Amino acid sequence: MLGNQKKIHFIGIGGIGMSGMAELLNNLGHIITGSDLSDSDRIQHLKEIGLDISIGHNINNINNHDLVVFSSAVKLENPEIIESKRKNIPVIKRAEMLGELLKVKPISIAVAGTHGKTTTSSMLNSILTRSDHKPTLIVGGIVQGLLANSILGDGDTIIVEADEYDRTLLSLRASMSIVTNIDFEHSDCYENIESLKETFLSFLNATSFYGINVVCYDDLNVKAIINNIKRPYITYGKSDDCDIRYENPEFSEHKTTFDLVIDHYNHGKCELSVPGEHNILNCLAAVGISKELDISIDLIKEGIKSYKGVKRRFEIKYKTENNITIVDDYAHHPSEVDATINTALAGWSLNNLIVVFQPHLYSRTKEFQKEFSEVLSKADIVILTDIYPAREKKIKGVNSNLILDKIVGSKSFLVKKDEVAKKISSICSNDDMIIVMGAGDIRNITDDIYNEIIDKK
Structure with a gap:
C-alpha cells in the first residue's frame, strides 16, 4: 500500500478530514506537503510537526511529487490539479486515499451515518485504547485528550469516519461497519432520501463477508433498508427488538448514566462523561463493535467512562x-x-x-x-x-x-x-x-x- 508514493501533496490540506490523513501519512514516514486558500489552526498544527504547507494554490507547489490528493471542496480547474496532470502525477480524491489507508491494518472499521460519526469513532477508540488494542484513528474532529484528529497506533485496528458527502463512503471496503442513522442531507449530491438510503445500503453491502455491520434499528431510514443488507449485522437502539439497547437513562449536566442490555441480559450501569440521549446511541454502536472484538464488558465500561468527548460537540x-x-x-x-x-x-x-x-x-x-x-x-x-x-x-x-x-x-x-x-x-x-x-x-x-x-x- 502506497509503497512507492513517498512524496504526497494535499490540495485543501486544512480541511478536518484532509489534515488528519496528512498527519497520519507523515507519521507513517511519507513526505507530506500541502496547500490551502487560507491559514487555520489545523494548518498551524501541521506546520508545527514539520509539514511544508503553502497558503494559496500555485503550480509551483507541485514539484517531484509521487501522488496528489484533493478534497471534495477543490474544483478540477484548480491550477495544482492541472499542473499535476501535465506532469503525469497521479491525482486522486480524498475518498480514494481513505480507502487505501484502510489497508494499513488487518482490521478496518468504517463509521458512517448522517450524524454522530466523529463521536462514535472516538468513543470506539476510547474503548479499544482502554483494552490495549492500540488503534489507529482518523476522524473529522479534534478528540479531547488527544488534541488531534488522527493517531497512529501499534495495534491491528484502524477506525475511520466514512463521510456520505460526495459518496466518499463508497470508496471504503471495511472489515466492520457502523451506520448511526440516515437523515436527508447534501442535496447537492443526492436527489432525495431514497438515493441516500441506496448509498448507505451499498456501503453496508461492501463490508467484508466475514465481518459485521452495526446499525441503529431505531432509525426509520435504517430500518427501511435493513432487510436488503447482505452482510451479517447486529442492531442497537432503545426498542426491545435491538440486540444491544439501553434502559433507565439519566442526565445530570455532563454526566449520563444508563443500563446496558445485550441480548436481553442487563449488564448494569454505564457512565458517560458527555451529555445527551443521542450520545447513548453513539455509545451503543461502539459497544457493538467492541463485543465483536471480544472485549470484556468491564473494559468496555471503563473505556466508555474515560471518554472525554470531541471539540465543538457540546x-x-x-x-x-x-x-x-x-x-x-x-x-x-x-x-x-x-x-x-x-x-x-x-x-x-x-x-x-x-x-x-x-x-x-x-x-x-x-x-x-x-x-x-x-x-x-x-x-x-x-x-x-x-x-x-x-x-x-x-x-x-x-x-x-x-x-x-x-x-x-x-x-x-x-x-x-x-x-x-x-x-x-x-x-x-x-x-x-x-x-x-x-x-x-x-x-x-x-x-x-x-x-x-x-x-x-
Whole structure:
C-alpha cells in the first residue's frame, strides 16, 4: 500500500478530514506537503510537526511529487490539479486515499451515518485504547485528550469516519461497519432520501463477508433498508427488538448514566462523561463493535467512562461566576440542532436557553428552513446570523430570514456576527446557557461573548 508514493501533496490540506490523513501519512514516514486558500489552526498544527504547507494554490507547489490528493471542496480547474496532470502525477480524491489507508491494518472499521460519526469513532477508540488494542484513528474532529484528529497506533485496528458527502463512503471496503442513522442531507449530491438510503445500503453491502455491520434499528431510514443488507449485522437502539439497547437513562449536566442490555441480559450501569440521549446511541454502536472484538464488558465500561468527548460537540468553553455557561457546538442540520437543544434542556436547570445559530450553506437553509425554525423554537432566545456560504454561491431569495420568520414562541433576532457578543451581553442573566451553533466560522465568537459578559459585570 502506497509503497512507492513517498512524496504526497494535499490540495485543501486544512480541511478536518484532509489534515488528519496528512498527519497520519507523515507519521507513517511519507513526505507530506500541502496547500490551502487560507491559514487555520489545523494548518498551524501541521506546520508545527514539520509539514511544508503553502497558503494559496500555485503550480509551483507541485514539484517531484509521487501522488496528489484533493478534497471534495477543490474544483478540477484548480491550477495544482492541472499542473499535476501535465506532469503525469497521479491525482486522486480524498475518498480514494481513505480507502487505501484502510489497508494499513488487518482490521478496518468504517463509521458512517448522517450524524454522530466523529463521536462514535472516538468513543470506539476510547474503548479499544482502554483494552490495549492500540488503534489507529482518523476522524473529522479534534478528540479531547488527544488534541488531534488522527493517531497512529501499534495495534491491528484502524477506525475511520466514512463521510456520505460526495459518496466518499463508497470508496471504503471495511472489515466492520457502523451506520448511526440516515437523515436527508447534501442535496447537492443526492436527489432525495431514497438515493441516500441506496448509498448507505451499498456501503453496508461492501463490508467484508466475514465481518459485521452495526446499525441503529431505531432509525426509520435504517430500518427501511435493513432487510436488503447482505452482510451479517447486529442492531442497537432503545426498542426491545435491538440486540444491544439501553434502559433507565439519566442526565445530570455532563454526566449520563444508563443500563446496558445485550441480548436481553442487563449488564448494569454505564457512565458517560458527555451529555445527551443521542450520545447513548453513539455509545451503543461502539459497544457493538467492541463485543465483536471480544472485549470484556468491564473494559468496555471503563473505556466508555474515560471518554472525554470531541471539540465543538457540546463543548463547554466558559462558565462565569454567576453561572452563565457558554457552549460551542458543531450542529448544522435540524436533527443536530434539535439533539443539542434537547441535551441542554434535559441535563441542566436553566433560567434561559440562548441559542446563537449561523446557518451553513444556502442550499441547506432553503431545504430545511421549516425544520430549523421548529427546533430553534424550543429555545427561549434565538440569535441568527447571516448564512455561512462555504463552498456555495448565493441563491437568490435565500437568507436567514427564511428561518427567523417561522420561529414561534422564542424571542428571535437577526444580528451581524461581529455584533453578537454585545447583543448577548445586553440580554443574558444569571443561570443562562448560551449555545453557539454552526459549522462555519461562528465558533470564533465564543471568546468575544465571554469577554463582553465579564466586562459588563
